[in-house]
Amino acid sequence: MLTIDLDDSTPLYLQVSQGIQRAIAGGALRVGAKLPSVRQLAGDLAINLNTVARAYRQLEEQGLVRVRQGRGARVASDLVSGDRSAAEADLRRSLAQVFSEARLAGLDRMVVERAARACLDDLEATKERK
Amino acid sequence: MLTIDLDDSTPLYLQVSQGIQRAIAGGALRVGAKLPSVRQLAGDLAINLNTVARAYRQLEEQGLVRVRQGRGARVASDLVSGDRSAAEADLRRSLAQVFSEARLAGLDRMVVERAARACLDDLEATKERK
Amino acid sequence: MLTIDLDDSTPLYLQVSQGIQRAIAGGALRVGAKLPSVRQLAGDLAINLNTVARAYRQLEEQGLVRVRQGRGARVASDLVSGDRSAAEADLRRSLAQVFSEARLAGLDRMVVERAARACLDDLEATKERK
Amino acid sequence: MLTIDLDDSTPLYLQVSQGIQRAIAGGALRVGAKLPSVRQLAGDLAINLNTVARAYRQLEEQGLVRVRQGRGARVASDLVSGDRSAAEADLRRSLAQVFSEARLAGLDRMVVERAARACLDDLEATKERK
C-alpha cells in the first residue's frame, strides 16, 4: 500500500509521509492506529532509517501522528490545522497544474473527469466501511 | 497571468515553465503564438535571465516550444509526446495526493468536487473560443 | 498537584521528578515529609512502576529525597548541593530562553513580567505558612 | 553570541535554533537579516553540516526564517504564529520549573528577581536601538 519509487524525483521522505497521509485521509489508518516502527518500515521499504524518521517527524509536526519515545508512533488525528480557505486556494492551484499536464499529455476531458471521480471514490471507500 | 511567488518553494524555473504550460493547455497561447523574449520575461518577472532560459529549454525539450536563434520562441505544439497510459497513471497519482491533502485540510467532498469541476471548466473556457 | 501529560514530549520520569521538585521548592512537601510509595504513585498516575522509580532515584541523587528499603521515601532536604554561581548562570540561561520564546509568541513585556511575579509569588505562598 | 556546549544535554540542533531565536527576539537579528550559510556556521561551531541544516529547517517551519535554494537564509519574521493564551500557559509552566530549580539551588528570591529583570532588560536592549 505504501510504495516508494526511486525513479520519482520526489524526495523519499516525502514519498513516505505522503503515502501515510493518503492512508490516513482514506481511512486505511484510523485515529489511534499504530504505525510500523521506524526500523521496520525502513527495512520493508529498503531505505535508510533516518529517511523514515524524518517522514515521521514531519507527520508529527503536522499533528497527524503522535510519536512517543520507546512506544512507537500512532495516528493522532485525521485533520491538519490550518486555514480552510487557504487550503481551498492550494487545492485549486494544484488542480490547475495537474489538469493542464493531463490535457497536454493528450488525455481528453472525459478521461480526466473519470479519473478524478475514481480517485475521490477510492478515497471515501475505506472510510465509509467504518 | 504568469506570476512568480518567491515564497513558494517551487523552483523559480518551474513556476515559469508551468505557468506557460497552463497557458498553452488552456488555449491562451495557441500553436504558433510568439512567447516573450527571455530577456523581456526575465525583466517583467524580475528574476534572473538564466532562470527564464532554463524554463524555455525545458519547454523545448517537451516539444511544446520551438526556440530559434535570434527569432524568438514560438509555441510548437499543445501536446507533449509520451505514453498516454503512463500519463493517466501520473494523473491518478497526482490526484490521489492532491485530494488527500484537501480532505486532511478539512475540505469536504462537495467542495473538492466543485473545485475540480471549476478548474476543468476554466481550462476549456478559452479553448472553446477558438 | 502532580500531573502527567502524555502529550508533553518531556520524558515521563522527568515530569514526575520535576513535579516533586516544585512541591519541595514551594513548601508543599517539607523536609521529613513522606512521599507516596513508588507503587502507589505509579498506580495513581497510571504509569509504569519503573518510571516512578527512576524519578525517585534521580531525586535521591540530587539529595532531595532519601529512600530507605522497605520504609518508603522521605524529603531529605530542600536544597540541592552545587555551586551557587553555576546555578545562577543556569538560571540566566534558562530565563533568556523562556523569555525569548514568550516574546516571539507575541507576549509583551508587561505580560511576561506579570507572569514572572505571579510564579514567584506562588512559589513562596505555601512556604510562608511554615 | 551563538555558542555550543557539548556538555549540555540539549540537542545540538536545538542549541543552534534556540540561539538564533534569542538573537531574533532580542533584535540582534532583524527581519530581513541574512543568516550565515549552513556550511559556514557548521564550520564556525565545529559541528556537522546536517545539524545546522536541521536547525534552519526547524526555524523555517516556525516561520521565523525563510530559506531559499542557492540564496541562503534570511529572517522572515520576529513572531511565531500560535495561540497567545497557550503561549502564556507555556510561559508560566516553564517559569514555575525554572524558579523552583533556582530556589532549590539556594538562590534567594531577590537574586532570582534580579536575574529575571536583567534578562528581560537584555532582551529589550538591542531592540530599542532600532
Added chain:
DNA sequence: GTGGTCTAGACCACG
C-alpha cells in the same frame, strides 16, 4: 556558491 537529500553507522534515552 547556496541548500536539499540520502546513506551508513554509532551511541544514547526512554519505558
Added chain:
DNA sequence: GTGGTCTAGACCACC
C-alpha cells in the same frame, strides 16, 4: 526494542 541524535561523506538541484 522503541525513537532521537549526531557524524561523515556523497551527490544533486538551484540560481
